[in-house]
Amino acid sequence: MILGAGRAVSMTDEEFRLIRDLICDFCGIYFEDSLKFLVERRLQPRLPVFGFVSFRDYYRLIKYGRECEREFDEIVERVTTNETYFFREAYQLRAFTDEILPMVVAQRSEGRIRVWSAGCSTGEEPYSIAMLLxxxxxxxxxxxxxxxxxxxxxxxxxxxxxxxxxxxxxxxDNAYIKEYFHRDGRTYQLDERIRNRVTFGHLNLMDENALALIGKVDVILCRNVIIYFNHASRARLLATFYRKLRPGGFLLLGHSESLVNETKDFELAPLTNDMVYRKPGEGSLL
Ligand SMILES: C[S@@+](CC[C@H](N)C(=O)[O-])C[C@H]1O[C@@H](n2cnc3c(N)ncnc32)[C@H](O)[C@@H]1O
Incomplete structure (x- = not known):
């Protein structure tokens, strides 16, 4: 039971399951039954916006309403976890520069090399890559x-x-802050040179039509994203990554994520600095 706009509104178990499944269909993020309180708490402020007195009405809005697309934008801001920081999982980024990049460069003697940060949050991950490059x-x-x-x-x-x-x-490292950021009080502005090396775009990884616009890539970083997905959403996304990667291309997941029980499409590439996944093909082990 939570309080909103002066009245108590709770979410029934059935309402939770209906809304939870819609969220998962939309963006892959799945809430276990034990997280009902979280969904209830985060979506409750949306009820008074529409004058609703129950989550059943809200469910109908996001399932059938004309405004459902806009409302999902709101939901996304409330249910995603956006935690990130520069040079997260540094050993993996070391593997990227010292081992993965040389293999990609050797494998593809010409053309643009393409690195995709899927689920990049506020940008620290792709900008870390840009600084390393x-x-x-x-x-x-x-x-x-x-x-x-x-x-x-x-x-x-x-x-x-x-x-x-x-x-x-x-x-x-302080050296990176000194070299690439301009401090102004409590804020740090990343140098334009690095900002210009990264392109950002709005994309739902569960949206096949939007994904069709992304061409072949050499390296995908999708770290700390699929941990929030259920098995079916992970399977969909991994099949997409497989199609998008060039043969011999690399997939880097977060340290608590693995493909065990997910897919056998990728091979494990044991590097000195980390274990990463690789699409079989040119230069790979399989
Ligand atoms: C915990 S952050 C991870 C950021 C970064 N990759 C890192 O490891 O530091 C997860 C990000 O994935 C994004 N995300 C979750 N579901 C997504 C989806 N279906 N499509 C695109 N991004 C998604 C979230 O909005 C969030 O910013």
């Missing part, structure tokens, strides 16, 4: 496209602005 002699003179996508419009605004606070630097 800036220092990476192996790609000197070689065009590398880095692009980041997210379903949340709010995080993308921050990403595009490239403006951060101390919380984003918990894993960043």
């Amino acid at each position: 800036d220092k990476c002699p192996i790609v000197a003179g070689r065009p590398v496209d880095v692009f980041g996508n997210d379903i949340s419009r709010k995080v993308l605004r921050t990403a595009r602005a490239g403006m951060y606070t101390q919380a984003s630097f918990r894993s960043t």
